Amino acid sequence: MSDAAAGTPESPPPSPWERERPVRARVAPAREPLSRERIVEAAFVVLDRSGLDKLSMRQVAAELEVAVSALYAYVRSKDDLLELMYTRLFADFTLPEPDPERWREQVLDYARSWRWLLLSHRDMARISMAHVPFTAELLPYVEALLAIFRTAGLPDRIAAEAGDLISTYIDGFVLEEGMWQDRAAEQAGSGSLARPDWREMADEMQNYFASLPEEDFPHLRALSGSMVTESSDERFDIGLEIILRGLASYLPDREA
């Protein structure tokens, strides 16, 4: 809420966390000076190596071989750092131009790209869920999604909810993917430090559902088959398709 909405009427003395990397260093510096970018980069390294629960300011500082307090010259707080990471993820996101004829594919592309980005770093979905993407840098991406819905012809009430619905679905799906991955990883023991692939995940799910008593949970057991047959990508698309069909039903010229 701070900078974007309120504005800063008084002549702004540059807060330490807002200053840019100084332009000096005419000659090559012995060690590259700190910067917001380098801190975010290091944070991603720690995140991928150790996970969100172990991501601390101290670990990030250690990764940069720097004192913890030095970070606070570029970053307001840990939460600020997480928000920078979240924002940075959006940087690799290409916005589609709304085209009423192809709104379904555009939403599909949007969702798949976003999921792909979330999967590119460990626990990223957890970070994503913790932030409403309503900061100044992220608004264009929300706007673009809503543009697709509105130019497709959806009523405003529906388009507004559809944005939330799709975003929530993506985050939630990837979040759950991550949980199954962690489960599979810890069941495999410390031997497999690499992230488990889909096969291991499916095995873990299979084992779990197979262990349920048949008479108490007939539906869960019956559906476990579908969950293992389908890959994560297929399951993701199925959920999207459900939403898209729901949305299409609000279109005036709906197809069968």
Place this chain on the structure above:
Amino acid sequence: MSDAAAGTPESPPPSPWERERPVRARVAPAREPLSRERIVEAAFVVLDRSGLDKLSMRQVAAELEVAVSALYAYVRSKDDLLELMYTRLFADFTLPEPDPERWREQVLDYARSWRWLLLSHRDMARISMAHVPFTAELLPYVEALLAIFRTAGLPDRIAAEAGDLISTYIDGFVLEEGMWQDRAAEQAGSGSLARPDWREMADEMQNYFASLPEEDFPHLRALSGSMVTESSDERFDIGLEIILRGLASYLPDREA
């Protein structure tokens, strides 16, 4: 790593966190002894008073006027405590008997009840999102939801995804509600300690969207109207309706 694989072949001495409240105390005890229930209850008090970020074992112990270490006789860890809180929330949840004729209303009831429970304690959606409801106590509730979908006639692939989709939607929606509430609360300052009502939330959203530049975000601004006009309950139902329409499109005898 070694314990998990090895199992525990020796006759298990009851772990301290598994023991029941001792039956003694024939006469009324000066102070009621500790128990898992009392701890969970105190945790809810702290949660509602201070929020999830401030919910610590120490605060819970203080609420019970007890040493921190005493808690660990009944609870394995803080995460275990959170899971107990989550499970306990489900206790007030009544399960519907699947009825193919009324599957839509049943899903609506299910979702509304669950949202209502999530709203009954501060930050509960955050706790909910952090746990897949696949513990033994919670499985019946998942099973019941899937039962509704399957007896309604949905294909297995769809029913399986629908379960995730609906659950994710509920959690995500309430999560976002909480974020707007927090925003409104902190904007109102420390004066209003009570949780902000819907009117304040809507005002906060209204202000936010009105502050956006018209030319850059025409769709966001256009849709902000819908978000303020509709109450949270109405918006929740709209999202549900989108999903339900999508699901209905997979039914053999689908209505127009």
Place this chain on the structure above:
DNA sequence: ATATCTTGATGAACGCCGTTCTCTTGCTGA
């Protein structure tokens, strides 16, 4: 050339956290 200012980074410190360990206390049953 010398003195002053500025700035990026340091290291210690504060208060809080989850968790574990040892010790006390007061009751139970023989």
Place this chain on the structure above:
DNA sequence: TCAGCAAGAGAACGGCGTTCATCAAGATAT
């Protein structure tokens, strides 16, 4: 009466986010 026991207390460990006084060294001014 007294050993045994279990519930709870208290201190301690290592880690956390954050702040603050300090420092070293380059830039600037005299």
